[in-house]
Amino acid sequence: MSVAVAVKVHDGLVLAADSATTILTGTRDVYNVYNHANKIFNLYKMRPVGAMSWGLGSIGVSSVSTIAKDLRARLMGEHPTDDRFKVDPHKHSVEDIAVKAKQFLEEKYNAEYGSEQERKDLGMGFFVGGYSTDASLPEQYLIEFGDDGACSDPTPWAKDLDASLASFAMDYAIHRLVKGVGYDMGYVLKDLVADEKDIPYIIELMEDRMNAPLVHPAMPIKDAIDLAEFLVQTEISFTRFLPGASMVGGEVEVAAISKHEGFKWIRRKHYYGFTLNPRPEPTIPQENEKPG
Numbered sequence: 001m002s003v004a005v006a007v008k009v010h011d012g013l014v015l016a017a018d019s020a021t022t023i024l025t026g027t028r029d030v031y032n033v034y035n036h037a038n039k040i041f042n043l044y045k046m047r048p049v050g051a052m053s054w055g056l057g058s059i060g061v062s063s064v065s066t067i068a069k070d071l072r073a074r075l076m077g078e079h080p081t082d083d084r085f086k087v088d089p090h091k092h093s094v095e096d097i098a099v100k101a102k103q104f105l106e107e108k109y110n111a112e113y114g115s116e117q118e119r120k121d122l123g124m125g126f127f128v129g130g131y132s133t134d135a136s137l138p139e140q141y142l143i144e145f146g147d148d149g150a151c152s153d154p155t156p157w158a159k160d161l162d163a164s165l166a167s168f169a170m171d172y173a174i175h176r177l178v179k180g181v182g183y184d185m186g187y188v189l190k191d192l193v194a195d196e197k198d199i200p201y202i203i204e205l206m207e208d209r210m211n212a213p214l215v216h217p218a219m220p221i222k223d224a225i226d227l228a229e230f231l232v233q234t235e236i237s238f239t240r241f242l243p244g245a246s247m248v249g250g251e252v253e254v255a256a257i258s259k260h261e262g263f264k265w266i267r268r269k270h271y272y273g274f275t276l277n278p279r280p281e282p283t284i285p286q287e288n289e290k291p292g
Contacts, residue, residue, distance in 0.1 A: 001247035002039060002054035002169040003235040006127060006140060007228045009163050011221035012258035013129045013138035015040050015050055016228035018236055019250025019269065021057040028121070035250030036269065038065040042255070044075050047089055048138075048262040049097055049130035050255055054169035056124035056145070059105075060112035064124070071104045091133050098128040098141035098154035105143065106151045119149025125168055128154065130257045137162065138257060162217035167231065170248050173238035174231050180210025221256055225266050229254050 001022055007014040021037035022030060040052045053064045062070075074085035075097065085100045105126060113119045124145040131138055140157035158164030167174040176182045181203065189199045214227060232252045239248040254266040 002037075003171050003174070003232055003248045004039065004052050004054045004125070004127065004168045005171075005174070005228045005231050006052070006129060006157075006166045007164070007215060007224040008129075008138055008140065008158060008161070009215065009219045009221065009224045010137065010217050011219070011224070012256055012261075013050075013140065014221070014224045014228045014254065014256050014266075015052045015127070015129065016232045016252060016254045017052050017054070018232055018248050018252060020246070020248050022245070022247045030245045030247070033245050033247055033249065036271070037063070037250070038253070038269075040253050040255050041065065041068040041072070042263045043068070043072050043097060043101070043128065043130075044087065044089065044092070045072070046262060047092065047130075048257045048259060049092070049094060049128070050257050050263050051101065051126060051128045053127070054125045056122050059108050062108075064126075067105070067108055071101060074104065075100065093132040094128060094130050094135075094139040095132070095141065095154065095156075097130075098143065101126060101128055102143045102151060102154050105145075109145060109149065109151065113149060116148065121147050122149060123147045127157075127168065129157075130263070131259050136259070140164075140166075163215045163219065165215045165227075167235075170239065171235060173235045177231075177234065178212050178214060179207040180212070181206050221258060225254055225256055229267065 002018060004017040017039040019035050019037050021034050023032045025031045037057055039054065041050060043049045043051050051068060057064060059067055073079050074082055075087045077083060077086040085104060087097060113122060126143040129138055129140040141154035142157050143154050144152045157166060172183060185203055186199050189202060190196060193199060229252050236248050240246050251269045253268055255263060256266055257263050
């Protein structure tokens with residue numbers, strides 16, 4: 001399982017996630033939990049667009065991390081034969097990238113899982129965010145594979161808000177902390193109210209009245225980074241003490257996306273050292289110049 005958080009403010013967008021990935025047996029029992037999965041991705045090098053994932057950790061033999069990098073190669077026009085997904089780095093939109101991401105992921109998913117039985121309980125979320133060319137505020141789009149394998153079109157997230165806080169997947173502690181109530185409040189209210197039809201209204205009212213206003217549009221990007229990291233770490237710590245396998249855990253990875261600085265890693269894990277693996281910085285081709 002996973003936890004993923006996105007914080008949007010005027011200064012930019014912050015993505016944060018844990019590193020746990022759960023391996024299940026054929027009977028859906030937990031075989032093992034590994035704590036070094038990669039769930040945040042830069043979708044176009046040197047450009048302010050990123051993504052994060054949760055749920056399904058791999059499609060077939062390829063991890064979602066590998067698939068996201070395959071998508072990046074196509075978006076950047078680096079694939080030798082497939083140019084269907086190529087994006088102009090000097091004139092791009094986050095929505096267009098999200099649409100291409102949905103198409104690419106759906107093709108991979110459908111090719112690997114052909115039957116309804118194979119797709120059962122293989123849900124997955126993919127969140128694309130960043131800046132379109134000349135945009136003043138970051139944009140966010142949510143792509144979801146349901147438990148039946150159906151893939152949603154990219155849905156704009158907090159489109160009309162100057163600031164937003166979103167959490168996904170196993171965010172039980174975050175939901176309690178921010179909204180003031182847990183996801184299981186509906187079950188509790190069944191024993192307390194006369195008419196169950198009133199329960200959704202009661203929960204909505206409670207969340208509205210008890211919501212913690214943690215985000216402000218003018219919040220500096222560093223504070224948004226600290227908030228996102230705090231929320232993911234809180235979920236990890238909370239899950240650690242619950243009965244059963246800790247399906248949220250590992251290191252917290254954080255990336256910030258701003259209009260002028262682009263996609264920047266704030267906290268990232270590596271299994272290799274930079275001193276042993278030097279590499280040149282990527283460059284963006286000039287207009288009308290093919291990537292070399």
